[in-house]
Amino acid sequence: MEQENSILLEVRNLKKYFPVQRGFFRRVAGYVRAVDGVSFFIREGETLGLVGESGCGKTTTGRLILRAIEPTEGEVLFRRNGEMVNIAQIPRKEIKALRREMQIIFQDPFSSLNPRMTVMDIVGEPLLIHGIARGAELKSQVRELLEAVGLKAQHMNRYPYAFSGGQRQRIGIARALALRPKLIVADEPVSALDVSVQAQVLNLLRDLQQEFGLTYLFIAHDLAVVEHISDRVAVMYLGNIVEMATAEKLYANPKHPYTEALLSAVPRTDPDRVTRRILLPGDVPNPAAPPPGCKFHPRCRYARDICRVNIPVWHDLGDDHWVACHLANELHLAGI
Amino acid sequence: MSTVSSNQRYIVQVEDLKTYFYTLDGVVRAVDGVSLQIKPGETLGLVGESGSGKSVTALSILRLLPVRTSRIVQGKILFDRGDGRPPLDLTTVDPNGDLIRSIRGNEIAMIFQEPLTSLSPVHTVGEQIAEAVELHQKIGKKGARKRAIEMLEQVGIAMPEQRFHEYPHQLSGGMRQRAMIAMALSCHPSLLIADEPTTALDVTIQAQILELMKSLQDELGMAILMITHNLGVIAEMADRVDVMYMGKLVESSDVRTIFHCPLHPYTVGLLHSIPHLGRRVKERLTPIPGTVPDPFSVPKGCAFYPRCPVQKKSACEEDIPLVEVEPGHKVRCTLYL
Numbered sequence: 001m002e003q004e005n006s007i008l009l010e011v012r013n014l015k016k017y018f019p020v021q022r023g024f025f026r027r028v029a030g031y032v033r034a035v036d037g038v039s040f041f042i043r044e045g046e047t048l049g050l051v052g053e054s055g056c057g058k059t060t061t062g063r064l065i066l067r068a069i070e071p072t073e074g075e076v077l078f079r080r081n082g083e084m085v086n087i088a089q090i091p092r093k094e095i096k097a098l099r100r101e102m103q104i105i106f107q108d109p110f111s112s113l114n115p116r117m118t119v120m121d122i123v124g125e126p127l128l129i130h131g132i133a134r135g136a137e138l139k140s141q142v143r144e145l146l147e148a149v150g151l152k153a154q155h156m157n158r159y160p161y162a163f164s165g166g167q168r169q170r171i172g173i174a175r176a177l178a179l180r181p182k183l184i185v186a187d188e189p190v191s192a193l194d195v196s197v198q199a200q201v202l203n204l205l206r207d208l209q210q211e212f213g214l215t216y217l218f219i220a221h222d223l224a225v226v227e228h229i230s231d232r233v234a235v236m237y238l239g240n241i242v243e244m245a246t247a248e249k250l251y252a253n254p255k256h257p258y259t260e261a262l263l264s265a266v267p268r269t270d271p272d273r274v275t276r277r278i279l280l281p282g283d284v285p286n287p288a289a290p291p292p293g294c295k296f297h298p299r300c301r302y303a304r305d306i307c308r309v310n311i312p313v314w315h316d317l318g319d320d321h322w323v324a325c326h327l328a329n330e331l332h333l334a335g336i
Numbered sequence: 337m338s339t340v341s342s343n344q345r346y347i348v349q350v351e352d353l354k355t356y357f358y359t360l361d362g363v364v365r366a367v368d369g370v371s372l373q374i375k376p377g378e379t380l381g382l383v384g385e386s387g388s389g390k391s392v393t394a395l396s397i398l399r400l401l402p403v404r405t406s407r408i409v410q411g412k413i414l415f416d417r418g419d420g421r422p423p424l425d426l427t428t429v430d431p432n433g434d435l436i437r438s439i440r441g442n443e444i445a446m447i448f449q450e451p452l453t454s455l456s457p458v459h460t461v462g463e464q465i466a467e468a469v470e471l472h473q474k475i476g477k478k479g480a481r482k483r484a485i486e487m488l489e490q491v492g493i494a495m496p497e498q499r500f501h502e503y504p505h506q507l508s509g510g511m512r513q514r515a516m517i518a519m520a521l522s523c524h525p526s527l528l529i530a531d532e533p534t535t536a537l538d539v540t541i542q543a544q545i546l547e548l549m550k551s552l553q554d555e556l557g558m559a560i561l562m563i564t565h566n567l568g569v570i571a572e573m574a575d576r577v578d579v580m581y582m583g584k585l586v587e588s589s590d591v592r593t594i595f596h597c598p599l600h601p602y603t604v605g606l607l608h609s610i611p612h613l614g615r616r617v618k619e620r621l622t623p624i625p626g627t628v629p630d631p632f633s634v635p636k637g638c639a640f641y642p643r644c645p646v647q648k649k650s651a652c653e654e655d656i657p658l659v660e661v662e663p664g665h666k667v668r669c670t671l672y673l
Contacts, residue, residue, distance in 0.1 A: 053538035053540060054538055164628075165627075166627055167627070194386055194565070195565055195567070195606055195609060195610055196385060196605060196606060196624035196628075197624075198610070198623075199608075199609035199610070199623030199624075200623040200625075202611075203620060203621055203623060206620075221538065221539070223613060224610065224611040224612060225611055227611065227614075227615075228618065228621070251613075252614075261540060262539060262540060263613075264543075265540045265542065265543035266539055267542075267543075267546070267566070267569050267571060268572070268612075268613060268614075269567045269568050269595065269607070269610065269613070270571055270595055270612075271571045271572070271591045271592050272596075277543055279540075279543060279547060280540045280544075283508045283510055283511070284538075336613055336614030
């Protein structure tokens, strides 16, 4: 996995500001800084986990990469035929071709499948649209895809309602795989599923990654799930990535106080392991009016004067451990 | 069933409860013979996946189920009001009568998963808490208002006088959940039923709420029935755990035993299928095969039997009793008969 693998996706200073409109004339009263200057990269064949609490901008980041929404600023570089192409800049009519390279798996297996389409239509649609297969060939490809995700091919004429949540998620995965993409953005793919079914889907995603050589951006809020599936993990807070490292390092040896607090907040599945919990005071601030300096400083127990004034720089501590904190070199934070 | 020793007092004792729903597609046996006990000051965790009947058990205790489509067909819910008299059987109480209304929200309170849908959007947070207090405690309007502000303060809401006048939509998710806890605890209930109280919240807010519930429990000494599918929350909060599957209890024991030596294949399966935080070895998860069965066609005998990875016997298709295999540890499985 290490340095030899080439970078498939590199995001540089990506921003998305949503206008807040007020009054009768819908005047723009301000901007919600959903994604406020995010930089990271994903190597080919690896899984990057993106964690954070609701409203931190992780889903928006995923959609910006797919260009499902237009970025306000920044670059999204994606390797295509050996060269890095800036997805944020390519003309709209080329976006369709881009969809063959990157696909998404959604959170909610109920609303993300059209109830009036059969499984055959749902999984076959991307193949039809891109003119890859028709007729008997289409059918056989759909059959293969369904078998790859562990569904019975003879069920392909059924409608989504006939399937359970876990099975629907498998249909969504088959659809994402249809075009043999390189990158899959998985946005909370297991959080709507029952505990016993979650594990089935997590194992499936892993098997498919090996079989098809997939690269995942795995967006989730469940830290245990992210640790399990990811090679590297990035932590987001209020529109910024505050820390990024290998899963082992990030969980054992966090460098950002927010990561430390987040890890300490997760209830352990062992009644004997009492956690020394760091309670963050208050709530996540309004992303339309974030605090100055480091956005985390009002809730940070280590905050100093510099944190209230200067925005911390996103830098590499060495060994691929990135962090945005003024005190990263001084603090000794507790991991798991 | 265990016999109650004379000095052992239970706040609530549910005995062989069966709550069925009657729908156009057939009968759903949502709760199918559940027995559970909660002692004063204790936290009982009720674990299960969606559709296992955990919420229906809670709503049966409060008699909050729809009268037209559901019925408690069997069983007792003995509630000790602490007045020296024998426990009251809540199944015999009129679900719309004065008696249950004097208990609901007063002696037994409940907090729900989604605070936004369980608070009234057209009344201020303070009014809603004060209303509950005024209804149950004879302390007048002013007293109720004062108590509401005290409660808001106690659950850690800053500037309670100001928040009193705010509407639920003006509060964040964590604050709304705090407000709901304030309302639930405003009459000092002896039993608090918490149905997935932190599922809709982020982990850092969840941590705040769990700490809050623990400290308020220590202070007020109430018993908690904690309903959740999150095993981490159970490990942290519960003293004892009951595991439910398709309307039946499959295992019951103290929290350590459930996590360290579970016996029922379903409990074992649940614990193996979740990733545990901080486990550096990335072994493959062992999922439970198959899916939760359709509520209209629950398998006979052991409902888990078709998904069970352990050797199957013909006895699995018959009714299996909940057996006490060691003191305080009960399992419903043919492996331990």
